[in-house]
Amino acid sequence: MRRFVIGRAKSLLNRSYQYHCQDQALLRPLAPSHSRFLSSTPGLDSSSTSSASSMAPPVSLDTINPKVLECEYAVRGEIVTLAQRLQDELKAKPGSQPFDEILYCNIGNPQSLGQQPIAFFREVIALCDHPSILDKSETQGLFSADAIERAWQILDQIPGRATGAYSHSQGVKGLRDTIAAGIEARDGFPANPNDIFLTDGASPAVHMMMQLLIRSEKDGMLCPIPQYPLYSASIALHGGSLVPYYLDEATGWGLEISELKKQLEDAKSKGITVRALVVINPGNPTGQVLAEDNQRAIVEFCKQEGLVLLADEVYQENVYVPEKKFHSFKKIARSMGYGEEDICLVSFQSVSKGYYGECGKRGGYMEVTGFSPEVREQIYKVASVNLCSNISGQILASLVMSPPKVGDESYESYSAEKDGILSSLARRAKTLEDAFNNLEGVTCNKAEGAMYLFPRIRLPQKAIKAAEAAKKAPDAFYCQRLLNATGVVVVPGSGFGQVPGTWHFRCTILPQEDKIPAIVSRLTEFHKSFMDEFRD
Amino acid sequence: MRRFVIGRAKSLLNRSYQYHCQDQALLRPLAPSHSRFLSSTPGLDSSSTSSASSMAPPVSLDTINPKVLECEYAVRGEIVTLAQRLQDELKAKPGSQPFDEILYCNIGNPQSLGQQPIAFFREVIALCDHPSILDKSETQGLFSADAIERAWQILDQIPGRATGAYSHSQGVKGLRDTIAAGIEARDGFPANPNDIFLTDGASPAVHMMMQLLIRSEKDGMLCPIPQYPLYSASIALHGGSLVPYYLDEATGWGLEISELKKQLEDAKSKGITVRALVVINPGNPTGQVLAEDNQRAIVEFCKQEGLVLLADEVYQENVYVPEKKFHSFKKIARSMGYGEEDICLVSFQSVSKGYYGECGKRGGYMEVTGFSPEVREQIYKVASVNLCSNISGQILASLVMSPPKVGDESYESYSAEKDGILSSLARRAKTLEDAFNNLEGVTCNKAEGAMYLFPRIRLPQKAIKAAEAAKKAPDAFYCQRLLNATGVVVVPGSGFGQVPGTWHFRCTILPQEDKIPAIVSRLTEFHKSFMDEFRD
Known part of the structure; x- marks a missing residue:
């Protein structure tokens, strides 16, 4: 049974109160929800005996994490x-x-419906997966010269050419250099490879930021309604509050600053600390492309209100109308004169969308700017717990930010595929x-x-x-x-x-x-x- | 500054009390920590004005999720x-x-130190990454016949042969069939492909189970000490309590049931509900391989105490002494006559370890047995929020569970590489x-x-x-x-x-x-x- 968001929210709140009642006795004596190690003495034989008896199944809907129950996708x-x-x-x-x-x-899964992958990207990936064919003569008959050259370049960026090794927790440094150069070329403003965190698609990056920012249900995230439900799911899993702002259907899903302000104040009045503003541009599920001056107003709003701007920019290549153009929020912020000191800004990008649509490769990155070194270190630490994202996805992320150029052997076929x-x-x-x-x-x-x-x-x-x-x-x-x-x-x-x-x-x-x-x-x-x- | 686990635990507890004091006023009026949607009316212009003023940076160590701060790796x-x-x-x-x-x-990162990948695995991966070369004549000069055949088989298992599409949230069904068959061949007991969840390495699978089982710091996880710090990190991130049990160094890092019992009782006496027992076999960092009757006693303990058994079996191919053999906990449980109804058992496997050591591919799976359909549905839902794991990693997971067999063209070279x-x-x-x-x-x-x-x-x-x-x-x-x-x-x-x-x-x-x-x-x-x- 599916109900609409607000209705569901109410039912969830009701449900959480039920849990509250059940768990009341348990919850009351607790310190805040910090994990801890039980200290105990290392074990010699214990004389205490366990209560071994038949019991209810150890895991049921009543005994799992209620945040998991609440999450919907x-x-x-x-x-x-x-x-x-x-x-x-x-x-x-x-x-x-x-x-x-x-x-x-x-679901935005182009290749499941017959879209063909960009050949150049797949050639490079295949060569990096099996580098021992790179200097065989048959390879030149099967692969384009620039794909072979690119594969060599990439292998040279990977320590020991080991595509089967864990990389740096943020991703291979050389690939991050390439991505940063691609961002610079796109925006006309500098990008720092140390700001790039390569991830298995954009979703884990969004989770990382939610995990970082959400301390309790008193922390709110301003999210567009309609929204891509990754956001509501991630906020639910991390125990925060989704603070909705409504896009205006009548003006082509317009994002009104007055609405942001209204909802922010409303949340504050309910005791919610709003930590961040999520903007999806181009929009999902709504398809609008924000106008430049609207983006400027959004940046100004975040700056004034001290909000982290979480910019979902995974559809940056998907613009279909001549009167609109994609501008990254980082470009907008920098063009307003706002630098690292002024605004915390995270941009999410993915190899799953654009004209490439490589969903199955699970590549993506976030560009994290404006955070203090200490906070950045915490993000790095969380990234390092999962070691690294998959290397093929990392390579693909570098390729989409640095595709073939005029003059490269693959350029013409690449352009034809992309434009097609x-x-x-x-x-x-x-x-x-x-x-x-x-x-x-x-x-x-x-x-x-x-x-x-x-x-x-x-x-x-x-x-x-x-x-x-x-x-x-x-x-x-x-x-x-x-x-x-x-x-x-x-x-x-x-x-x-x-x-x-x-x-x-x-x-x-x-x-x-x-x-x-x-x-x-x-x-x-x-x-x-x-x-x-x-x-x- | 690094301190040892128990010492650190104390300092963490102290720190969390500091947080408590700071946040006391904020925390007191709260319902339990469930996420929620703020209900609000869709926005017309709002007359309320925001407090635009200079303020502290929006994100600092004092304002991030303290669970992130506590996590160490x-x-x-x-x-x-x-x-x-x-x-x-x-x-x-x-x-x-x-x-x-x-x-x-x-770090267990073999290829970073020069270990070469198994050629057959890389051939198949490369061919699946760039299937358009599969029927070219040059390909037969570059790739072994059984790799070409296996790539065709795998492509036929993927809807539309689309290796660039998101798969089923648990992974491509045909690959799960192959893995289940590999588990059956290994254990001599049936495995169900619907119990397999393919993941980007074993780490995300461990996080998923911790996320499912941990409701608050009152939920405990029995973990070996010494342990692989993924466990302590994941428990910290999800806000649970690590309940340590000590491996006995004097008996070759022996796992004593009496120690498990003692620590379980100790945790219970502190009001902790122990949800699961983590066992790492072969051991990390300790390298011991559990004896079969020890494993039987562990299964019996989990069954009697109603604990989920989380079996980290990523080193199942890494056994170096003739007197020991790897037995999966599922095989042990089934051989004791315990079926789905009797014990909740999760086995983690990864392509990063074994003789293959394909850390950069981020492939792995968990086999989830003994959970009710409703709880399984919740695990599926969480998996679906992240869409799917990377397809190359999925393919590799199927390959390590189904390597070349006697008679295959690659068998001899494969065996030589593996044994070497x-x-x-x-x-x-x-x-x-x-x-x-x-x-x-x-x-x-x-x-x-x-x-x-x-x-x-x-x-x-x-x-x-x-x-x-x-x-x-x-x-x-x-x-x-x-x-x-x-x-x-x-x-x-x-x-x-x-x-x-x-x-x-x-x-x-x-x-x-x-x-x-x-x-x-x-x-x-x-x-x-x-x-x-x-x-x-």
Whole structure:
């Protein structure tokens, strides 16, 4: 059963009070929740005997960490479980469903829907994985000259050329040099390789920052609503409070400073210390690209309020409209004259998005600026507990920040692949946007960037009642019906948060272009029959 | 400054009380530490104004999560920072140190010290990274036939052959099938692919279980002392209590059930609910391999006491003595007639250890058995927040559990590589063990398995006083002197925990064999002059 964010929040609070009552006696005598080592004397034989008897199972929902229970992640939630079941049924009994394949539009996973990897990147990765073929003659027939050269360069940056060794906890220094140079080229402002922490995708980096900043539920994180549910999940797992700020659907998911201020004050009045502002640009699930002066106002707000700016910039290559351009928050801050001393700023980047879409490689980094050396040391320490991120992902992160250049052997094919993917994504976004806007009661903002559309669906009262009867949020009810009828998997808006009483779903723009017409006609047909069934 | 575990525990407790006092007013009115969404109305313009003024930096050691502050990870701690500085100095000024290279014996990172990867594994990984060369004729000249065949098999197990797509949150189903078959072949008992969670190395798997089981500092984890500091770090980060049980150095780091019982009762008497028992077999840092009947007694203990058994079995391929054999705890439990209903058992495995030593690939898995479907669903949910582990690591995990077999083209070379590495490790372990035992005041148990020796050093009072004056633990003082004199990096025993008043260090057996004689003579020479300097 899925409920919308605020509703869920209430139920979670209720649940946490239940736990409170159960655990009251246990909790009362405790010091604050710090871990500790029990001191004890090393053991000689003990005369005490254990109470060996039959007992309840050692682990149940009542005895696990309640933060785990509270965490939700709709992108791989109930709807996906249903999709997997339908897929199994289709495989076992072809023709058993009114469609012949499941189209996973629930997750930004381009290569699962047929997008091909950029050849140059894969050549370099393969050569670094098996360096002993690098000087064989056959290799020159199989790999481009610049891929071979790049592989040698990268191997020379890795101590002992050992791609199978743990690296520095922040990632291979030479690869961080390359990434820093790529950031400098992008922004026109210096980047320091020691500020880069390479991670297994962006998600672990987000967790690290949440872990660092959240001390208790009295620490709040300003997050956009709608938001990518990694944020709500991570805040729940780390025991903090999500302080929502609403993006304005009417102005193309505009981010209003007045709304930030209002929610910040509201949180303060409830005793919450707001530690950071999360901004996702380009937006997920909303697809907007922030205007430069809006970004400046956001930086100013963080500076004035003493907030860490957590900038999710993983869609920096995914901008589809000529009137908008991606600007990193670091570039904006530096162009305003704000340096290390002025603002704590973390930028997240991933190899999973962009035109490369290398989700399975789990590469990414965060650029951490404005923190004191002592705090940086703490971030380093936490990174070192997990030793390092995977080296192929590290290499790929360096490649996406330093792709082939004019004159390189691979440049032409690389450019053709990149432009082909990005221009096709732009066309798919437009076609789907138009299709959604043609549906009765549906409005859909433009996907200026990222990989998603987030149409608003106005459902008839009869549908809302039917959802209620089925114990589902209305948008979840709609999405499940859509899946059952068409095989198209989208995620209900309630998984991302939305203005109470409004309903949406998130649909990726990732199915291959030749499939889009069929998707549009199936969606259109489904929506019409749904509305016919439930029209008041 | 490094202190030993128990001492540190006390200082941490003191520190946490300081925090308590500071935060008292803040903490008092709180419900238990559950995260929550602040409910609020979506924003129109707000009339409230923010307090924009100059303020303290938003993030300092006083305002980060104290659990992060408490966490320590000695394997990459102070001594490694010093080593890196010395390495930089050597590079800048060759001849500036009394040695010509730094030998990193602080960490189980075989390929960083020259161990070569198993060719078959790397061939398959490279082919899966760049599948478009699979059917090119040159490829047959570069890759073995069985590697090509295996790559095809693996690609066929991945939906759409998309090695760049996110997989199922637990990992690619076909790879889990292979791993489950490998476990069955190893143990002679069934394994279920749905029990396998593929992870980026074993560390994230350990964190997941700690996150699941720890609700507060009143939840305890029985951990061996000495222990691999991932455990103490993870317990600290998740806010639980480490309940130590001491391994008995006198009986070759024996694990005594009476000691487990004593510490369990002791913890209970302090109001701690012990949730799980961590066992590292073969041992890290201690190198012992548990005897089968000892394992049976451990399983019985967990069953009787209702404890989850967390079995760190990452060194399962690293056994160097003919009289000992690795047995998985699952095999032991099943052979005792204990099934799913009887015991919660998690086994951790990694591609970083064994004879493969592929640390940089960050592959691993945990096999989770005995948990209820509802709890399993919670583990799945947490895994899905991070989407999936890296696909190359997943593939490698399947390969180490299913290496070439008799008759395969690569079998002979594969076997030669494997046997060469393992027999060399056994020789190196023996040579270093003998060398340590020849030092004045040093005793060293045999490394029956794993990758480490953990010699005990009996230091003269004068050395202990000198360490005190330098504000260092005596073993840290010794290790730093050793590094400065020889370039050999080892980790002080205080980073792993040890019986109070005893001193040790952990030294890997990983330097290449041709370097061992020089290491032995440098160590011997250093130790002699150290003892001469400080002899009482």
